[in-house]
Amino acid sequence: MSAFDLNELRAILRQMGDTDQADLDGDIEHMGFGDLGYDSLALLELCSQVERRYGVQISDDAVLDMPTPARAVTYINSLLTAKAGA
Template structure:
C-alpha cells in the first residue's frame, strides 16, 4: 500500500528490489546519514531506485535533486517534499 509519507523502510525495500544489497552492509543499522556510495549503491542503482519510486508513488523526481541526495535521509526528504507538493 502506498502512503502519503515515504519512509526509510520503504526506501530500503525499493533499494533491495532495484539493486540488491552489499553483503557487508547492514541496512537494518543506522543508515540515515550514511552516504549511498558507502552503502554500496552507485548512481545507476539510485537511478533505478528513483524510477521505481516515481512509478510507485505517481510522482516525478528532479534528476538533480536525486543526484544531490547523497544519503537516505536526503533522498527521503526529496521524495516527501515532492509528495507534499503533489498532494497539496
Template sequence: MSAQAFTLDDLKRILREGAGTDEGVDLDGDILDTEFDALGYESLAMLETGGRIEREFDVTLDDGALIDARTPRALIEVVNTLLVPAGIV
C-alpha cells in the same frame, strides 16, 4: 500506491528490490546519514531506485535529485516534499 509519507522502510525495500544489497552492508543499521556510495549504491543503482520511487509514489524526481540527495535522509526528504498531503488535490 497512495502514501502519507515516504519512509526509510520504503526506501530500504525499494533499494533491496531494485539493486539488492552489497555483502557486508546492513541496511537495517543506522544508515540515515550514510552516503549511498558507502552503502554500495552507485549511479546506476540510484537511477533504478529513483525510477521505482517515481512509479510507486507517483512523483517526478528532477534530474539533480538523485545526485544531490547523497544519503537516505536527504532522499526521503526530497520525496516527501513531492508527495501531496492526503485529501488535497
C-alpha cells in the same frame, strides 16, 4: 497517502537487488549512498522505482539532492507533499 519513510526506502533498495551492498537494517540514515555501495546508476533506478510507485516526477539531477538515505526520504516527501497539494 502516508509519508515516505526510511523503511520504504529500504524496501525499494532490497527489491532492486544487490542486497549484499550494505546492512540496510543498520543505522544508514546519514551514510552516503556511495558508502553503502550504491552508485549513481543505482540512485537513478531508485528514482525510477519511486516514480512508478508514487506517481511523482524526479529529474535525473535530483540524485544530487539525495546523497544520503535521510536526504532521499526528505526529498521524496517534499515531492509527495507538492503532489498532494496540487
